[in-house]
Amino acid sequence: MRTVPRIAGLTAPLVLGVAVPSLVAQAPVAPAPAAQVTAIRAGRLLDPETGTIANNQVILIEAGKFGQIGPNVAIPRGAEVIDLSELTVLPGPVDSHNHLALTYKKVPENDYYYLTYVMESSPLRAIQAASNGMQMLSAGFTILRDLGNNANYVDTALREAIEQGWLPGPTIINSGLIIGGTGGQFWPTPEMAIDHKIVYPEYLDADTPDEIVKAVRQNALFGAKVIKICVDCKPWGYSVEDMKLFIKEAGRIGLRVAGHVQTVDGARRAIEAGIWSIEHDLGLTDELHKLMAQKGIFRAGTETPITLTGHTNQASYQRTVAGLKNAYENKVLITYSTDADYYIPGKSRGQVAIEFIETWKAAGIPTADILRAMTITGYKVCELEKVRGPIKTGLIADLIAVPGNPLQSIDALRNVQFVMKDGVVFKRNGVMTPEAFFHGGPVNGWSVR
Numbered sequence: 001m002r003t004v005p006r007i008a009g010l011t012a013p014l015v016l017g018v019a020v021p022s023l024v025a026q027a028p029v030a031p032a033p034a035a036q037v038t039a040i041r042a043g044r045l046l047d048p049e050t051g052t053i054a055n056n057q058v059i060l061i062e063a064g065k066f067g068q069i070g071p072n073v074a075i076p077r078g079a080e081v082i083d084l085s086e087l088t089v090l091p092g093p094v095d096s097h098n099h100l101a102l103t104y105k106k107v108p109e110n111d112y113y114y115l116t117y118v119m120e121s122s123p124l125r126a127i128q129a130a131s132n133g134m135q136m137l138s139a140g141f142t143i144l145r146d147l148g149n150n151a152n153y154v155d156t157a158l159r160e161a162i163e164q165g166w167l168p169g170p171t172i173i174n175s176g177l178i179i180g181g182t183g184g185q186f187w188p189t190p191e192m193a194i195d196h197k198i199v200y201p202e203y204l205d206a207d208t209p210d211e212i213v214k215a216v217r218q219n220a221l222f223g224a225k226v227i228k229i230c231v232d233c234k235p236w237g238y239s240v241e242d243m244k245l246f247i248k249e250a251g252r253i254g255l256r257v258a259g260h261v262q263t264v265d266g267a268r269r270a271i272e273a274g275i276w277s278i279e280h281d282l283g284l285t286d287e288l289h290k291l292m293a294q295k296g297i298f299r300a301g302t303e304t305p306i307t308l309t310g311h312t313n314q315a316s317y318q319r320t321v322a323g324l325k326n327a328y329e330n331k332v333l334i335t336y337s338t339d340a341d342y343y344i345p346g347k348s349r350g351q352v353a354i355e356f357i358e359t360w361k362a363a364g365i366p367t368a369d370i371l372r373a374m375t376i377t378g379y380k381v382c383e384l385e386k387v388r389g390p391i392k393t394g395l396i397a398d399l400i401a402v403p404g405n406p407l408q409s410i411d412a413l414r415n416v417q418f419v420m421k422d423g424v425v426f427k428r429n430g431v432m433t434p435e436a437f438f439h440g441g442p443v444n445g446w447s448v449r
């Protein structure tokens, strides 16, 4: 995981007269019982990189990381053996675009999320986020980019709570507040925006170069791991020069810039500026896909399936399917992304997120490539591929298991029976068993930020 230079927190412990642990950034590795080895017997082990399956593999896990993996690996005496010989083991998928601390609903807000901001407090939304995170993990999503609209830095709090060891959840790359021109994604009234600041804390205003630099630094200070901007939420939007400044300032801190884009002009400017990822497919054309492929810009298209009634319509869906197909054919770096930030009665947050495979199937993308987008490209857009994601010796031990063969039918991912996160079992036999994740304190260190 990338480390972000620390700024605050040096003096307070001295004042209190207590010993000061090192404030050097710690790798957020979750707890694993000392010297305890876990051995997983995998009936089938799927490698999304090559699109192949190896039968009857043994996977050793020690201190939260993958050890030896292979058909003839000796299981150490005293190891806990987990039998997944009837299942296919594979790396966890990534949702490259979600908002865990936002859940708008038919009742009472008629799916109009401006009202959610007004009606639900940051503390309530933080608790919802903790629940949503566990629901996503139960559906197999071990990594997630959480891109704003998360009240007052609730996304940072959630990430820190997971990394410190308070509770289970996906590994989170969070953006803090979305930075945009005044008003963010809304068209607020002056009374509400200026007198009551009701647009906030959902958006951080930055209209000038000075404000852009300041906004990036504020988000970094308050725990953002990626910078999210509104490229064209207003007709004036950000210019190429504005976005280059965002990219430069974020880059100095080690952060990438993700851009919400909803117009062709906005997409063109964002691509020209060299943005890291484009969120949503609204502004993307064949010509722009070609440019994205050339420049290696990630696409988080948030392709809502027609099966999620009320969240798209036939015309948009057809356009979205055609766009995804075109992006695939142009070899764009396509990620699996959902923007699944609403409640659908009868479905968990994770079940809503996995439903998006319907759009990918409709676009005719081969199953192996859907899996690659969900895993390999997802790890890359998060820049985590050398830390976690792939099932490889030395990486942090995250994996899932499903019946059937996801290379034959991607629908196998709807039935995640087993989830391991940081080497700890989160779900077994289709039932969440997260007790080992809960602690009465920050077992990985209070200073993990």
Ligand SMILES: [Zn+2]
Binding pocket: 097, 098, 099, 147, 339
């Ligand atoms: Zn979104």
